Amino acid sequence: MLLGFIITAKIPAIADRDLEVHAVAALLHDIGWDPTGELVSEDKRFEVDGANAARDFLHREVPHWDKHRVQLVWDAIALHTIGSVVFYKEAEVQACSYGIWADFQGPDRVHGGLLTWDEYNAVVKEFPRLELMANLKKVMCHLCVTKPQTTYDNTVGEWGDKYVDTYDRKGKLTQDLLDTCDLDSK
Template sequence: MASTALPTKVVGGVTVPDTSLITKALDFAREHSTDYTYNHIIRSFVFGFIIADKLPHTKDRDREAHAVAAILHDVGFPIGHPPHSDVISKDNRFEVDGANAAREFLKREASSQEWDKHRLQLVWDAIALHTIGSVVFHKEPEVQACSYGIWADFQGPDRVAGGLLSWDEYNTVVEEFPRLGLMKGLKDNMLHLCRTKPETTFDNTVGEWGDRYLSVDEYSRKGKLTQDLLETCDLDEREPN
């Protein structure tokens, strides 16, 4: 479906796309989210549209792909899921769990004629990479647009470059979708991951929460970093003479 032909609605004072697939994504996100996560998802969705619609390189993006990625980007957060969730794995990063769940959702709910391999990959990449700023903002417009909104919700308008999100815009959205203690919820999720899936946290930002807030008896990355791995299997030392 061409992005320019999408039906729309107004959320938090912002015009966003409104398709049956987006509605299903919202329902799926609501089913797999706490209240604070769900409101964060909606704010990220809306902020992303505010910002990306003002930038020349993201203005003509696939708006439905952006919407679905933003709405499903945190379904990999573990807290709030039932004990035997089919979304949360035992051995994947939470971003990958979310990306995989979004891809399966699209394969199940979307038309294969409209959602080809490229569109599926855009959504997967947008979710899997959304915490890696040094990579995600060099990806396709849809992927960048998704992270613009996510990062804006955590950092606030003052840290959005170019004044692309005003405090008036921000406050209008937050009034409709309050934060509900998002940062405490984020911390709880990060520490839960450090405790229950530590091997998925050693090489990324999740581990920083464990480093700061957990005792070394609960969590430690000592000897588990990429540098440790490379230095303990130095193949140069095994070069034949």
């Protein structure tokens, strides 16, 4: 969250945003990784599970929030792994993703050099990464094993391709489905 606030302060076009929406989305963005299974479905991507759980939480805990604010949180969480889409959404959605992406990739990969190593290191000093990448790998591989049908069309499947021996997307990609569509011949 803090990295997103640092970065977004340097982008005038999205600096004026709903800070509370940004903060809530950033804090809840990975609850779809819930290891207890209470927030996790059998048939949805982890991002959608997380977005749905966040929406349920907001309806329960802050019923005065309007539909637009709740939808912004949902969008920020559901879309945070889709870089080709998320950075064209509303300011709050973009801001949340800037922070998430910086957390995982570091300052050198933040578009436009908007995060310095000094800023990044100051945040990480107070909030250590705690083997973030090793834990990410475990979660992604777990999803490929336990919910493979939710991983075929997204980056989670790349973890399965690389690290899970029993994982196979062959015949399950969108292109495979479209290649076998025979509607034109009817």
